[in-house]
Amino acid sequence: MPADNAGPEAQLLKGTVLIVEDESSLATILAGYFKKAGFGVTVTSNGLDAVDMARDDAVSVIVLDLGLPGIDGIEVCRRVRTFSDAYILMLTARVEEVDELIGLSVGADDYLTKPFSPRVLVARVKALLRRPRNGANHGTAGNGDSSDSAVAVGDVTIDPPARTVTRRDTSIALTKTEFDLLATLASQPGRVFTREQLMEAVWGGPAIGDDQLVDVHIGHLRKKLGAPDGSGPKIIQTVRGVGYRMEAG
Template sequence: MMSPTDPGLRVLVVEDEEPLARLVATYLQRSRFAVQATGDGAEALAIARQWDPDVVVLDLGLPGADGIEVCRALRTFSDCYVVMLTARAEEVDKLVGLSAGADDYVTKPFSPRELVARVQTMLRRPRARAPGTAGSPLTVGALILDPVGREVLVAGEPVRLTRTEFDVLFALASHPELAFSRRQIIDAVWGSDWVGDERLVDVHVAHVRRKLGDDAAAPDFICTVRGVGYRMGAGR
């Protein structure tokens, strides 16, 4: 099993500001990641298909096909982690990036060390969890979640989730009927040192619900608990 500093782990940096792209690539390489960089969205998708990166650091404001379009296209063939870079301070821009399938965001200007730390934290999550997880699948109604194979079935049909979406669902399903606050979900999935807009949880829960075919108004799997957050189990 590779640790987050193994040179076999690959990061694709998609940033059209060349000095920033070089700086980010240098810091990642110092942490022993294999790195490729490009400032072009179409080229980024071609590289991702061939190179299969573990993480893509993706600028929201790319010329031509912007980061949103690139992220949506990437999600059609890859479940790699995506960290969106944005120069816009408005929270709505960050959340739009997340709604396209990004796992996390960093707002410019940022510390390259902070970005590397975010990447390392994401890469630890499934690799640290899966081997120590009980082998028995978790079942909630028609939903079956296999924590070892990281597979989800609904009524026998496979559901494709991103790594972060799976981790959010796993956190909830591991403690059915327990109401989680957004902060508790962030601590379980992104880590206790994560800082940012907690609405990130709402975006990922919405993605999971949509993929599971779960109606938020009459849920079978993920229930909203007003004033708290979310819990696993049908709404009552």
Template sequence: MAAMNHTPPTPCYRALIVDDEAALAEVVASYLQREQFDAVVATNGSEAIAVAREFDPDVVILDLGLPGTDGLEVCRQLRTFSDAYVVMLTARDTETDTVVGLSVGADDYITKPFSPRELVARIRAMLRRPRVLQPRAGRPAPTEIPQSREFGDLRIDVAAREVYLADEPVLLTRTEFDLLDVLSAHPGVVLARRQLLESIRGEPWFGSDHLIDVHIGHLRRKLADDPAQPRYIVTVRGVGYRMGTGR
């Protein structure tokens, strides 16, 4: 009997690991590869930017404390051309560091030392968020039903993950879009900060609820939404946020 040809499955997602601790980066890459990710490593900021442009990752695991071009600057530059999820690695477990990381476009953070299994679980949770990806061999097929939501001059095309304000496109990060998607799917309903965090992360949240305020601030600025007289995202003091009418 002829031997069966066991061809390894094609990786579904691409991951870029950026850390100047090469041994740690390789460990993380090996865990992701076991989960059928196509994983590559960069050990400094300039290399990370160059690799990201060529590799087009779905997720970037990014060390905050890189020498030279640090993780914050790498994240800022990534956001000019990539909508990859960004998980920031930090050796400092303070809310200030976390807020700064989120403020430049990171989607999540994890503090060193960490469990590679926990990191992989968090990445899997992010990638389970419903969204449409550009076609690529090996990626799961999108499952969304085409849908459009309108709130005054704001139009949200859920299937295409596109947002328009007065017919002009608004460029959002994945997390910003996920947040707007959750709010707009429940117009008029007040959603607590923790509810929003757990909805966009896909898992329970045990950190500070107020980290959602960073993402809300970015979203409001991009929608030209005045917090004092909001049209789209309304603050419900002491509770959370709800979607406004747009008028």
């Protein structure tokens, strides 16, 4: 199904939204809200079809239901991530935190738990599309300036311009959200960033998301940056009651 013509705002944000939802009534409602906001919209209820549709270069954001029949949202996300860097916002009717963690760990950038307001969903998508893409500057939380130089902390090196992270010369694969969060912390090693500042830098503002998103992604980063034997520096430190900081190299 071809996407509808995008309006001026969607053209500015370069946003065509692929909605993958097997509840037809909900899919229709969401499509209506996105069209009203000026986005191009494509809808499918089938996970396999969604993978094929995601190959369209016009798709910038995928709104992906976790509980699809056939291959579920987790598998769709895994497959899409092998060839596309489109932003993925996952929808789930399950309140258990494990579903949120699994969804984010396979490459989703954000999530919403049902029931939710369609207006909030549209706001989240707009925030995703305003975030820096590959090759853009990062780390603009608060009054901080983005870093154009690689940062080394122990045996971990973060290179914001190249969007690469290595440990002991081994590349570490991060999602866009994980890298954006790490690059923000790396822009000023030693500085304490509040959760609100991190939400502003990575998700577009605290009104768009919730603090748990920061904690979930920090947990993923720590796992990916940690040595298999548990040795090495814990480069992301928790400052209780405030937020997080990256240890200075």
